[in-house]
Amino acid sequence: MLLTRLELSRPPTDWCAALPVVRHLESQGLTFTERVTFLVGENGSGKSTLVEAIADACDINSEGGKAGTKYASTGMPSPLGEALDVELTTTGLRLLRGPRRGRRGFFFRAETLFTLGQHVSGMKGFWEDDLTEQSHGEGFFTVLDRMVSGPGLYLLDEPEAALSFRSCLRLLALMHQVAGEGGQIICATHSPILAGLPGAQIVELGDHGVQRTEWESLQLVDDWRRFLTKPDLYLRYVLEED
Ligand SMILES: Nc1ncnc2c1ncn2[C@@H]1O[C@H](COP(=O)(O)OP(=O)(O)OP(=O)(O)O)[C@@H](O)[C@H]1O
Numbered sequence: 454m455l456l457t458r459l460e461l462s463r464p465p466t467d468w469c470a471a472l473p474v475v476r477h478l479e480s481q482g483l484t485f486t487e488r489v490t491f492l493v494g495e496n497g498s499g500k501s502t503l504v505e506a507i508a509d510a511c512d513i514n515s516e517g518g519k520a521g522t523k524y525a526s527t528g529m530p531s532p533l534g535e536a537l538d539v540e541l542t543t544t545g546l547r548l549l550r551g552p553r554r555g556r557r558g559f560f561f562r563a564e565t566l567f568t569l570g571q572h573v574s575g576m577k578g579f580w581e582d583d584l585t586e587q588s589h590g591e592g593f594f595t596v597l598d599r600m601v602s603g604p605g606l607y608l609l610d611e612p613e614a615a616l617s618f619r620s621c622l623r624l625l626a627l628m629h630q631v632a633g634e635g636g637q638i639i640c641a642t643h644s645p646i647l648a649g650l651p652g653a654q655i656v657e658l659g660d661h662g663v664q665r666t667e668w669e670s671l672q673l674v675d676d677w678r679r680f681l682t683k684p685d686l687y688l689r690y691v692l693e694e695d
């Protein structure tokens with residue numbers, strides 16, 4: 454493990470102070486117990502806010518990018534990142550705060566990946582291929598295969614965004630491999646496939662704040678299960694509401 458716990462050093466002053474996940478961090482903190490953690494929850498529950506803050510606090514570019522390039526794009530930390538204290542292991546300290554050339558961490562942010570690609574494709578330490586010459590999902594794997602590998606902290610925000618069912622399984626296998634190589638992954642996702650990785654810690658964000666849960670108990674798994682079992686019945690409720 455590289456990162457074992459999050460706490461707030463002081464209440465954040467900005468818009469994020471009202472988010473349930475932030476109030477939970479303030480009162481109880483959040484402990485990471487496994488090499489792979491999934492952050493799951495409805496749109497707007499605060500997953501990206503949390504992942505970006507972790508990136509900031511771990512000196513990884515919070516707009517997506519590598520360790521050691523903190524604030525490289527905006528010059529500004531996120532309001533939550535400024536208030537977040539991260540507890541790093543000795544390995545975490547070495548790989549995230551040690552000599553710059555030995556730093557290993559990457560923030561795969563689906564939202565801004567292709568903008569990042571315009572700046573760094575072909576550069577030393579990144580990937581060779583031009584993402585604009587690949588399909589959306591192919592481009593994702595060009596980056597994932599190259600940048601999410603070996604010991605290091607890997608933050609992923611909705612990496613399933615461009616991926617088919619089978620590509621999600623491929624990503625699941627990559628995550629499993631990276632965990633076995635001594636890496637740590639924190640991934641915000643809406644994918645029941647990714648969240649199904651055996652042995653992963655699942656943290657569900659919601660109005661209640663944050664709760665650790667099992668795959669079987671996730672709302673998103675229940676929704677998918679019911680939809681796939683009887684799509685007609687499920688959709689009737691949705692369409693009748695109009
Ligand atoms: N810069 C900002 N200024 C004000 N409010 C913000 C800002 N960024 C996010 N928020 C608010 O914080 C809340 C959490 O947003 P966040 O992007 O973390 O959600 P999320 O769980 O990642 O959602 P999604 O699943 O849609 O990606 C939202 O209600 C959003 O409107």
Ligand SMILES: [Mg+2]
Nearest residue numbers: 500501502641
């Ligand atoms: Mg998000």
